[in-house]
Amino acid sequence: xxxxxxxxxxxxxxxxxxxxxxxxxxxxxxxxxxxxxxxxxxxxxxxxxxxxxxxxxxxxxxxxxxxxxxxxxxxxxxxxxxxxxxxxxxxxxxxxxxxxxxxxxxxxxxxxxxxxxxxxxxxxxxxxxxxxxxxxxxxxxxxxxxxxxxxxxxxxxxxxxxxxxxxxxxxxxxxxxxxxxxxxxxxxxxxxxxxxxxxxxxxxxxxxxxxxxxxxxxxxxxxxxxxxxxxxxxxxxxxxxxxxxxxxxxxxxxxxxxxxxxxxxxxxxxxxxxxxxxxxxxxxxxxxxxxxxxxxxxxxxxxxxxxxxxxxxxxxxxxxxxxxxxxxxxxxxxxxxxxxxxxxxxxxxxxxxxxxxxxxxxxxxxxxxxxxxxxxxxxxxxxxxxxxxxxxxxxxxxxxxxxxxxxxxxxxxxxxxxxxxxxxxxxxxxxxxxxxxxxxxxxxxxxxxxxxxxxxxxxxxxxxxxxxxx
Numbered sequence: 194x195x196x197x198x199x200x201x202x203x204x205x206x207x208x209x210x211x212x213x214x215x216x217x218x219x220x221x222x223x224x225x226x227x228x229x230x231x232x233x234x235x236x237x238x239x240x241x242x243x244x245x246x247x248x249x250x251x252x253x254x255x256x257x258x259x260x261x262x263x264x265x266x267x268x269x270x271x272x273x274x275x276x277x278x279x280x281x282x283x284x285x286x287x288x289x290x291x292x293x294x295x296x297x298x299x300x301x302x303x304x305x306x307x308x309x310x311x312x313x314x315x316x317x318x319x320x321x322x323x324x325x326x327x328x329x330x331x332x333x334x335x336x337x338x339x340x341x342x343x344x345x346x347x348x349x350x351x352x353x354x355x356x357x358x359x360x361x362x363x364x365x366x367x368x369x370x371x372x373x374x375x376x377x378x379x380x381x382x383x384x385x386x387x388x389x390x391x392x393x394x395x396x397x398x399x400x401x402x403x404x405x406x407x408x409x410x411x412x413x414x415x416x417x418x419x420x421x422x423x424x425x426x427x428x429x430x431x432x433x434x435x436x437x438x439x440x441x442x443x444x445x446x447x448x449x450x451x452x453x454x455x456x457x458x459x460x461x462x463x464x465x466x467x468x469x470x471x472x473x474x475x476x477x478x479x480x481x482x483x484x485x486x487x488x489x490x491x492x493x494x495x496x497x498x499x500x501x502x503x504x505x506x507x508x509x510x511x512x513x514x515x516x517x518x519x520x521x522x523x524x525x526x527x528x529x530x531x532x533x534x535x536x537x538x539x540x541x542x543x544x545x546x547x548x549x550x551x552x553x554x555x556x557x558x559x560x561x562x563x564x565x566x567x568x569x570x571x572x573x574x575x576x577x578x579x580x581x582x583x584x585x586x587x588x589x590x591x592x593x594x595x596x597x598x599x600x601x602x603x604x605x606x607x608x609x610x611x612x613x614x615x616x617x618x619x620x621x622x623x624x625x626x627x628x629x630x631x632x633x634x635x636x637x638x639x640x641x642x643x644x645x646x647x648x649x650x651x652x653x654x655x656x657x658x659x660x661x662x663x
Contacts, residue, residue, distance in 0.1 A: 208353045208486070212343050216350065218402035219338060223354045225399060226286075227361035228392025232385045233293060233323060234259045236453050236471050237369060240464055241296065243457055244378050245303075245313045253580025255317050256450045258324040260442070260573025263566040265325060266332035270417060270562050278337035279405035285330020286400060290393040292326070293386060295319035300383035328566075335565060336558045339549055340406040345490060351545045352486020355538050359479035361392075366472040373465035409558050420559045425567075430618050431551040435564055437615050439571040441540065444607040445505050446572030447579040447600060449533065452512075455592050456526075470530045477534030485542060494546030495620040497539045502612045504536035509605035516598035550621045 232238070234256070242252045272281055296319060299312050342350045368388060372381035412420070426432060456462040456470075485497055508529060515525065552560040583596040 208346075208349045210346055210349055212346050213350055213353075216341060216403065218399045219341070220350075220353055220357050222396050222399035222403075224357040224361045225392045225396035227358040228365050229293070229389045229396065231362045231365045232369075232389040233296070234320065236450075236467065237382060237385050238296075238320065239450055239453055240378075240457065240467070241300070241316065241382050242313065243454065244382070245299075245308050245316070247313055248584065250580045250584050251313065251317065252450065252454055253447070253576045253583075255320045257573035257576035257580075258321050259327070260446060260569040260571075260576065262321070262324045262328045263331070263569035263573070265328040266562050266566040267417075267421065269329050269332035270558065271412075271414060273333060273336075273558065274408050274411040276333075277405055277408045278333045278340070279400075279403065281333035282330045282337060283397065283400055285326050285328070285333070286393070287397050289323050289326035289330070290390065290397065292319045292323040293390045293393060297383065297386045297390065300379050300386055303379040304377070331565065332562055336409075336561050337406060339545075339557065339561065341403065344549070347549070348489030348494070348542065348546045349486050352482050352489060352542050355542055356479055356482035356486060359475045359482055359534070359538070362475040363472055363479065366468050366475060369468040370465045370472065373463075373468060378464065417559065420556070421563050424556060424560050424563055429551075431560060431564075433614065433618050434547065434551055435567060437611050437618070438544065438564060438568040440607060440611045440614075441502065441505075442568045442572030443575045444509075444604040444611070445537075447576045448509070448604060450576065451579060451583060451592065451597070451600060452529075455597060459592055470526055473527055474530040474534035477531040477536075478538040479534075481535040481538040482542065485539060489542060489546045493620050494543040494550075495615070495618070497543035498547065499612060499615055501536045501540040501543065502608050502615065504532050504539075506605050506608040506612065508532055508536070509601045509608060513598055513601040513605060516594070516601060547620060 238255060239252050242255060247255075269281065276284075296316055299316055302309075303312070339347070365385075365388065369381070369385055372384050375381075376384070424431060425435065453467055453471075456467055457464065489497060511525070512529065548561060548564060549557065579596075579600055583592045583600065
């Protein structure tokens, strides 16, 4: 008989599962790593580019590197049999730490020298190298963790992973808000990059405490290309899910950076308030991770993916209306960022739960790499495209109003189509009644909630089951 988890275990960021204790350094890595990427490739980067006089196209390009460079992961798979998962991950994350010295030097120099013409291109190049090295490490880290974590506990682990990342992001953003509220822009950004540098070093030290797994067998470049082609076009359910994931990244990735840019450049919202909204987004992420990490392993991953898409569609429709007719109110901004955080976490945790089920063991390394690289590349390419579409004709700073409305309209329509496509993909090893749960919650909530009560933990009463079958 399964005992329900206590309130303390639900709220603790570290799961109280004995099977996961050897992998707690991986969770500490997620916490420290969030201190880095939250600043180096997040909203502070966009704000630094805007402060240096960068346009929306330059902001979109820098933000998109993290996605556009993910195809490097496909080339890095050639190194895995020779280097191993652990070493390749450590090299990627260790070497990227040095690139943070560039924005650190720029933010320290501006108060003395003023913004110089060379600073913006040097910053963009440093972000390019940071993302290149990260992609090299990412090619090994996801297959490494999927091989390390026991299959029955993956949902709990990755839910805890996102919970800790969300808590670290809240800490980072709280520090950022305090810095922007009390210091001039560039000294505030300098302190944030100091935090990012410290987080990157501590993340690498945490990774060193994790064991390695057996390296994949050696494959030629031609064999890898054939395997990727087969998975992309002949992989059955995986191929269909790959299309859905790439589409989701294409439609949703540009929303966050250009929403922040719009609030700063067009609405004139203070920088510390934008960072506070980012904190609200990670409150949504933490709440979602706390709720779903105990349920993904039991309910399956697909219901959470569908709920994520539904949330993106609803938010996009609301913002298309705001952008074309109304002006966003404070309560609308708070709700938007809260739901964006929840939807993003539901998608990422659900994705890591569903993806291994759609891939046989011998295809897992290539399939995970293809999915990560292809989906992220789609999101990065969309960000670059929208960066040019949204470029204002009034000057280098600001967004085109019609283009901004079109951004959310496209996300809403595209998300609705992806929702319908995802409904056609069955999740292996999932009870039939969890398959209709997202629709039932909308159409027949009383029946869905009655079934939801029966899903986790306890075995159903056989007499009740017999009556239902009759």
